[in-house]
Amino acid sequence: MLKLADRAAQIKSFHVMALVEQAAQLEAQGRDIIHLEVGEPDFPTPANVVAAGVAAMQEGKTRYTAALGLPALRQAISDFYQSRLGVSVAPDRIMITPGASGAIGLVSGLLFNAGDGVLLSDPGYPCNDNFLHLVGALPQRVAVSEATQFQLTDELVQQHWRDNTRGVWLASPSNPTGTLIPLAEMKKIKWRAEQAGTALIVDEIYHCLSYEQEPQTVLSWPDAGNNVFVLNSFSKYFNMTGWRLGWLVAPQCHIPALERMAQNFYLSAPTVAQHAALEAFSDTSIGIYEERRATLAKRRDFLLAALPKLGIRVPVAPQGAFYIYCDIAELGIGSFEFCQKLLNSAGVAVTPGIDFGEHRAERYIRIAYTADESRLAQAVDRIAHFIKPYQ
Numbered sequence: 001m002l003k004l005a006d007r008a009a010q011i012k013s014f015h016v017m018a019l020v021e022q023a024a025q026l027e028a029q030g031r032d033i034i035h036l037e038v039g040e041p042d043f044p045t046p047a048n049v050v051a052a053g054v055a056a057m058q059e060g061k062t063r064y065t066a067a068l069g070l071p072a073l074r075q076a077i078s079d080f081y082q083s084r085l086g087v088s089v090a091p092d093r094i095m096i097t098p099g100a101s102g103a104i105g106l107v108s109g110l111l112f113n114a115g116d117g118v119l120l121s122d123p124g125y126p127c128n129d130n131f132l133h134l135v136g137a138l139p140q141r142v143a144v145s146e147a148t149q150f151q152l153t154d155e156l157v158q159q160h161w162r163d164n165t166r167g168v169w170l171a172s173p174s175n176p177t178g179t180l181i182p183l184a185e186m187k188k189i190k191w192r193a194e195q196a197g198t199a200l201i202v203d204e205i206y207h208c209l210s211y212e213q214e215p216q217t218v219l220s221w222p223d224a225g226n227n228v229f230v231l232n233s234f235s236k237y238f239n240m241t242g243w244r245l246g247w248l249v250a251p252q253c254h255i256p257a258l259e260r261m262a263q264n265f266y267l268s269a270p271t272v273a274q275h276a277a278l279e280a281f282s283d284t285s286i287g288i289y290e291e292r293r294a295t296l297a298k299r300r301d302f303l304l305a306a307l308p309k310l311g312i313r314v315p316v317a318p319q320g321a322f323y324i325y326c327d328i329a330e331l332g333i334g335s336f337e338f339c340q341k342l343l344n345s346a347g348v349a350v351t352p353g354i355d356f357g358e359h360r361a362e363r364y365i366r367i368a369y370t371a372d373e374s375r376l377a378q379a380v381d382r383i384a385h386f387i388k389p390y391q
Helices: 006-010 015-028 047-058 071-085 099-111 127-134 154-160 183-195 252-265 271-279 283-310 335-346 373-390
Strands: 094-097 117-122 138-143 165-171 199-203 228-233 246-249 323-327 364-368
Touching: 006 127, 015 335, 047 271, 047 283, 071 094, 071 271, 094 099, 094 252, 099 127, 099 199, 099 228, 099 246, 099 252, 117 127, 127 138, 138 154, 154 183, 165 183, 183 199, 283 323, 283 373, 335 364, 335 373
Parallel strands: 117 138, 117 165, 165 199, 199 228
Antiparallel strands: 094 246, 228 246, 323 364
């Protein structure tokens, strides 16, 4: 038998994918399934953005771009930081990647050697761990709770820092909880990492999907320094999941090394997607995205009012993204079993907490409000009937 690399066994499938397969089988049997499990907006890519992509293909704009991406798109992102956030980010610090995953891979390869530790929250986005495993680095998951909005704090970073810690990885808003890290707290963490000569990586993939306040970015500090790396994506706010396009903002001094890596790892991000993404920054597109953000806020508010009435506790109200992290401990059933039975009995698909970490994961589920409000109301009704025997 061929012996595989150890890392192949370390990387496991999401539990939710088994639920997705079950849901597909049930739908093939004629069952109506309400999908609240996958982290993908239900909104289509705006028609004008699609048209820009089609036009690019018709005009023959299908060859490789430079590894850093289209200069016009890098400039458009720079302009967006200035117009939307009032933050100056030079375009030569921005590189276009194949989805945010491409940026995660580049950062992991740039910063970490085998045996290096990286502090991350538990719960958190699990793919980060797997990219670290790919380069031999060690995820150092820190248990977080509602007491800190399910986020790392400077105090927790200090408590869990180890001799081999070489970086801190944050997400604001986060997946799966939708919570934010106050910029003042993030600045403390950034300073601590800087003093240790280590990196701060900030996932801002959902940062334009915030509700109580305008989006905020770690890049708003003039002294962001040479240790801060920001990941972002066209998937969530811009509704371009299948186009596979993201970006990375890095200190200028590290761009040459990142460019060399990109040239070797994937040559360039998808060309047609880059041309389409230029249209994503038009006034027409931004108007559409802002309407959709308001729709997501209404959906969130609907669920925040409805779920507690069912006896499902929401420990922390999400401030962004499109997820609600729910505590089902009082029902006396583990998260994966709950999700399986809810799907099969009631036709509602949600994600088990065990997909996002280990800390008390069996007591949580994640609901993605990626369906219209009428479907959410149906889901709430179905959940209410499903959990009655457990109450």
